[in-house]
Amino acid sequence: MVLTHAHPDHIQGLLYIADNFKVGEFWESRPAMDDSENYRNLRAIIDKRKIPVREIHASDHQMDIGGARLEFLWPEADSSNQYPDLNQRSLVFRLVYEKGAVLFTGDIGMEVEKRLFAHKGQQSNVLKVPHHGSRYSSSPEFLHWASPEIALISAGYGNSFHLPAEQTLARLKEKHVEVYRTDLNGTIRLIYDEGKGKFIARRQNWHFN
Numbered sequence: 169m170v171l172t173h174a175h176p177d178h179i180q181g182l183l184y185i186a187d188n189f190k191v192g193e194f195w196e197s198r199p200a201m202d203d204s205e206n207y208r209n210l211r212a213i214i215d216k217r218k219i220p221v222r223e224i225h226a227s228d229h230q231m232d233i234g235g236a237r238l239e240f241l242w243p244e245a246d247s248s249n250q251y252p253d254l255n256q257r258s259l260v261f262r263l264v265y266e267k268g269a270v271l272f273t274g275d276i277g278m279e280v281e282k283r284l285f286a287h288k289g290q291q292s293n294v295l296k297v298p299h300h301g302s303r304y305s306s307s308p309e310f311l312h313w314a315s316p317e318i319a320l321i322s323a324g325y326g327n328s329f330h331l332p333a334e335q336t337l338a339r340l341k342e343k344h345v346e347v348y349r350t351d352l353n354g355t356i357r358l359i360y361d362e363g364k365g366k367f368i369a370r371r372q373n374w375h376f377n
């Protein structure tokens with residue numbers, strides 16, 4: 169179970185998962201630097217269930233889990249002074265399985281996106297779009313670097329921030345990226361297609377009356 173950063177919209181779902189699912193390890197960005205009630209509640213469940221905690225940053229070695237490889241790209245160890253905003257310290261990692269790859273980006277913005285360009289050869293066929301599709305993330309240069317075919321956007325239906333932003337959707341459209349949104353499509357499942365040699369996405373459409 170991974171907490172990219174300790175903001176409430178990322179913690180609250182994990183409270184249920186930590187309490188009700190079998191969790192092998194809990195991973196978070198180092199240091200979490202959060203003392204909110206949500207975070208304390210999460211850590212209390214993790215302690216109670218004796219779930220091992222691992223603090224991750226970019227210099228950690230890649231890890232092999234169940235045939236997949238996880239590569240850690242961000243945050244760098246010394247970046248907490250430079251980026252006090254928790255969003256910018258989101259854990260960014262790439263999950264590689266056979267010929268497919270998924271890039272997880274938390275809520276990073278364009279400044280941190282640029283820092284990722286130092287990692288070459290990071291094409292990922294699926295991108296978890298940063299920061300719920302904010303227009304201050306997903307720069308054209310970043311989309312070129314990640315070069316996804318599929319974009320996943322996590323956003324609440326009718327959310328007051330009006331995310332995902334029109335600008336982000338336009339940038340994805342320009343790159344001919346297929347977009348899946350939790351606000352419109354519900355749960356999105358990724359399945360590795362052996363024949364195609366890449367991940368494909370499946371919608372579970374919700375119907376609003």
Ligand SMILES: [Zn+2]
Pocket residue numbers: 175177178275299300
């Ligand atoms: Zn968020």
